[in-house]
Amino acid sequence: MSYEEVIFYFVAALTVLGGLGVVLARNVVHSALFLIVALMAVAAVFILLSAEFLAIVQILIYGGAVTILILFAMMLTRVRDMPGALDGPQRPFAALAAAAFLAISILAVVSAEWPGETEEITVIAFSDLGDKLFRNWAAPFEVASLVLLVALIGAIILARGEEGE
């Protein structure tokens, strides 16, 4: 077993542990902290896939912004004091659906023939990625920024509330 595989298995175990913590933790704040573990481990998976730029973006956006936003939402909606905020009676069905999806998709992954077994991952330079993003994908990029703007304005209007309330 190469050192790459050892690192991959460690990171994958960390990711799955974090994911299990997110969906199974009995304390909602622990659940959010497990989410941080899972997201950072996914950033490590991105580095193993030689996508350093995405790993950095992942740490900045998810580690910095998203988890803080979620913790604030938990505080404001008082999830901790809310009765029955955790699991509903549909738990067995949820477990069944998740297990069925897992079985089907692992079966598909294992049975499929994957072309292009690369020996070496080609490391993608930041400059090439930026070049592609702003030349070939400029229009989708602009649409994405428009979506962000609309989401920002919508979030402000929704959270502010109506006049005279």
Place this chain on the structure above:
Amino acid sequence: MIPIQHFLVLSSIIFSLGIYGVLARRSAVLILMSIELMLQAVSINFIAFAVYLYPEQFTGLIFAIFVITIAAAELGLALAIVLRIFRNKATANVDEVDVLKW
């Protein structure tokens, strides 16, 4: 070299954990966290395919960037809606918000 199947199996596991979380949790904030997990699984898949199968094209990486962008927008908007619901109905549990249910 790690085979591509490893990454695909990892992302399947994360995605099914997300499915479980979305279906089992009751609080909308916890459901949104599970949705974040599912989006992470999708990103892993995009990047793995981009790196292993078409290294000369960047489509998968660009799509992963868009996934992260849309996830941030979605989370911000969804949490604003959750706060709004909490202010109006004093609960954030999805099965108690059933005004649209016939």
